[in-house]
Amino acid sequence: MSNCCGGSKKIDKKAMCPECQGEYKLVLLDTLLHQLASPHNQSIKEQSFYFCSSPECNIVYFGSAGDCYNVEQVRSPVGQKQTVASRLICYCFDISVQAASDDLNKNGASEIKEFVKAQTQAKRCACEIRNPSGKCCLVDFPN
Ligand SMILES: [Zn+2]
Incomplete structure (x- = not known):
């Protein structure tokens, strides 16, 4: 198939990880620029990343x-890759999974989650670059 105009190249919203074969979501280049440790952030080739x-x-x-970056090539530990309770769930406000579930158990309703929700609604968060997933952390909170 030829692509004479070169224009509108379709970008897949999801793709399969070459290592674990799971299907994962597209992230912005900005996310990689922020998350990758130097010098890896200086040689990112143009393509879609997941x-x-x-x-x-x-x-x-x-x-x-086909370019990949592993856990050793990012600036800080990726909570999604860890299983310890102290792993981060919210990267904008440094909230751990432990803190979120303690809060939920103690208060019956999550005050921390409400706080994060309020900040998000006020657009006072930076999930696109601070969260390695590039997505809002609210979906990951226990409830
Ligand atoms: Zn994988």
Whole structure:
């Protein structure tokens, strides 16, 4: 199949991780620029990148052209790749999974989650770059 105009190249919203074969979502280039440690952030080749959230897999980002970045090539530990309770769930406000579930158990309703929700609604968060997934953390909260 030829693509004479070269224009509108279709970008898949999801792709399969070459390591664990799971299907994962597209992330912005901005997310990689922020998350990758130097010098890896200086040589990102143009392609679509996806975030693998499997704790069993070493790959953090994989690209449509085959470039991959693993847990050793990012700036800080990726909570989604860890299983300890102290792993981060919210990267904008440094909230751990432990803190979120303690709060839920103690108060019956999650005050921390409400706080994060309020900040998100007020657009006072930066999930696109702070969360390795590039997505809002609210979906990951226990409830
Ligand atoms: Zn994977």
